[in-house]
Amino acid sequence: MNLHISDTFSTALPADKDTSNTRRQVKGAAFAYVTPRVPSNPKLLHFSKEAAALLGLSEEDCKSDEFLKVFSGAEVLTGSKPYAMCYAGHQFGNWAGQLGDGRAINLAEVVFDNKRWAMQLKGSGETPFSRTADGLAVLRSSVREHLCSEAMFHLGVPTTRSLSLIETGDLVLRDVLYNGNPAYEKGAVVCRIAPSFVRFGNFEIFAARQDIPNLRLLADYVIEQFYTEITEKSELKYVELLKAVAENTRKMIVEWQRVGFVHGVMNTDNMSILGLTIDYGPYGWLEGYDPSWTPNTTDRENRRYRFGNQPNIAVWNLFQLANALFPLVEKAEPLQEILEAYRDAYYVDYERMMLAKLGIINKQIDDVKLIEELENVLKLTETDFTIFFRNLSKIDRNTKLDADFWQNHPLNEAFYAPENLVGDVKTAWENFLQNYIYRIAEENETQRQTKMAETNPKYVLRNYMAQLAIDAADAGDYSVMTELHEILKKPYDEQPEAQKWFAKRPEWARVKVGCSMLSCSS
Structure with a gap:
């Protein structure tokens, strides 16, 4: 070696x-x-x-x-x-x-x-x-x-x-x-x-202790090793550093939201200066779409790190990094401008990402309304995030929302309680789906299918899957872990031999320790 x-x-x-x-x-x-x-x-x-x-x-x-x-x-x-x-x-x-x-x-x-x-x-x-x-x-x-x-x-x-x-x-x-x-x-x-x-947090410790020489040494090290595109020589290079970190962090958060990943512990000491997902503790993937869901038992009451709040927490954490860099810049305005620009840039990226999940390539001005309508109907009845978006591609311009659709269409695999699709709930879903069908009629079908298959994974590491691997490993059987490791290398491929893992969370997993919410214990 x-x-x-x-x-x-x-x-x-x-x-x-x-x-x-x-x-x-x-x-x-x-x-x-x-x-x-x-x-x-x-x-x-x-x-x-x-x-x-x-x-x-x-x-x-x-x-x-x-x-x-x-x-x-x-x-x-x-x-x-x-x-x-x-x-x-x-x-x-x-x-x-x-x-x-x-x-x-x-x-x-x-x-x-x-x-x-x-x-x-x-x-x-x-x-x-x-x-x-x-x-x-x-x-x-x-x-x-x-x-x-x-x-x-x-x-x-x-x-x-x-x-x-x-x-x-x-x-x-x-x-x-x-x-x-x-x-x-x-x-x-x-x-x-x-x-x-x-x-x-590496920056925060030096700033809190007013150890400015080491704070500067650390910032210079990070720039020289990982942000070589920063060529500014004055104190403005630290402003450029915050800008670059903010951009990488934003890209990471958009990807989390795209696949339905919830980190669970977005403390500033768990935020990478390179915009990498780091410290996998009580994480989880959305089962039913729920912006208020967090996998962390410690966060059960306030839900600070819930799925829908991850973009806001990223800004809050970047604000703490900006505070830590302030002694090197001694000007608040340029740092503040970066934080303010972050929100606008995130929503542009988020809209682009959501349209890709919907298979909409040629953006139109009213598309944001379609995204909002989708987010609203997803909350009406428990709908599996991963299965819904993966199977949404099987709707096309010729789809009819008739009785056969509600009984046999693959999209129905995403609903945990199909019996709840009645009355106003069913009407809201039909309205969204009809609007979606009208909208995708204006897209190239082949391009739409390709975009959706590249954007919406079929296989993610659901908590119950990880727990099955853990239970088996604890008993000395590592085959489940190996199987999942191999399947998850190709999350966008159909992999028909792995079809059993493309399924809603089983009912037993709702209450089993390790399958719904987790603690930071390790």
């Missing part, structure tokens, strides 16, 4: 002078050196061939003893100095102060094929930022992160990647529902990779 290590973050930014692995406030430093915990009996459960190829690793490399040792934390890679990042954040809208990598350890940066990848173990033990936690992760959450990272990539959503999933052989105590019933679960470690794991 030959990895070309070329660290930049840990060489360009200051390390904590204290090298002990003790819980503490780390000041004047961007990270602290730390060694991963050695697991008792590591076992490789799965790896992504595609993610491995990014690092220049073959399938044989991934099956080697060296791979198992390095990516379980049992052995430190020759030439590397693992570390945990220091950052702060706003959690559920409240300032939380120092947070940092409490259960993540950065192994090294690797360069292959002229691209740089940071490798990070999640669940590999305590760090100075672990606070009262143990720094470990359980199999349950690790399966979810491993599957989802790769699924999101193949959906076309900006994301971190997952290289490997390794069981540690150790038991980890967790209270799944935070209800005073802790239990031991199997421990696991995921190796995730990304160009960088720098977050909004």
Whole structure:
């Protein structure tokens, strides 16, 4: 296994002078050196061939003893100095102060094929930022992160990647529902990779401590490494940085909304400076269309991170980043202009995305009304988000909304309770569908079908699917996880052999732990 290590973050930014692995406030430093915990009996459960190829690793490399040792934390890679990042954040809208990598350890940066990848173990033990936690992760959450990272990539959503999933052989105590019933679960470690794991919170910690030299050092590092298109030399380059981050964040959020993904914990410490989906905790996909749905039990009361509010939270988080960058600019107006422009740009992107989901290519002025009408009727009865949009393509200009349609058309597969399609509800649906049929009569049918097939996935990682993989893995059966991993590589393909996974959430999954709402426990 030959990895070309070329660290930049840990060489360009200051390390904590204290090298002990003790819980503490780390000041004047961007990270602290730390060694991963050695697991008792590591076992490789799965790896992504595609993610491995990014690092220049073959399938044989991934099956080697060296791979198992390095990516379980049992052995430190020759030439590397693992570390945990220091950052702060706003959690559920409240300032939380120092947070940092409490259960993540950065192994090294690797360069292959002229691209740089940071490798990070999640669940590999305590760090100075672990606070009262143990720094470990359980199999349950690790399966979810491993599957989802790769699924999101193949959906076309900006994301971190997952290289490997390794069981540690150790038991980890967790209270799944935070209800005073802790239990031991199997421990696991995921190796995730990304160009960088720098977050909004990395900037917030320096700004909050008025450590302006290190704040500037970090901003310059991010620009030089990841935003090379910024050529401004004055303090305005930090304005350009915010603009670029806002643009990448907006693109990410639009993609979340397109596929019905809900992150669940959009704290500022979970926001990538590169606009990547990061930190897969209590995430979920919309089953029935519901803008108020959140998968996070911690967010059950206020629903701050609900599906329909994700665009607004992105702006709120960018505002916090702007506040953190302000000491480098000392002018509020240019930063404010970027935040104000974000909303307008988002709605333009959102409308374009929704029209693509509807297969409307040649935009007309009244199309926004059709989108609004659709969003309203989707709320009238429980309608599966993924199935609805995938099967909507099977309506064409010749579709008749007669009795046969309401009994046999594939669109009906999306309704959880077809018996509710009566009276005013049915009338509203018929009005929308008739308006849609009139509208698509003006589109090229072949182009419409192609656009819809490219925009609306057939297969997404529904929570119940992930839970089935978790239950099987917990019993020592990794076939379900492997099957889902393969299917989710081609989410837009028909894959008739995988048809059983193109189905509404089963009734048993409404109340089963892990299938409806989830906690942050891992």
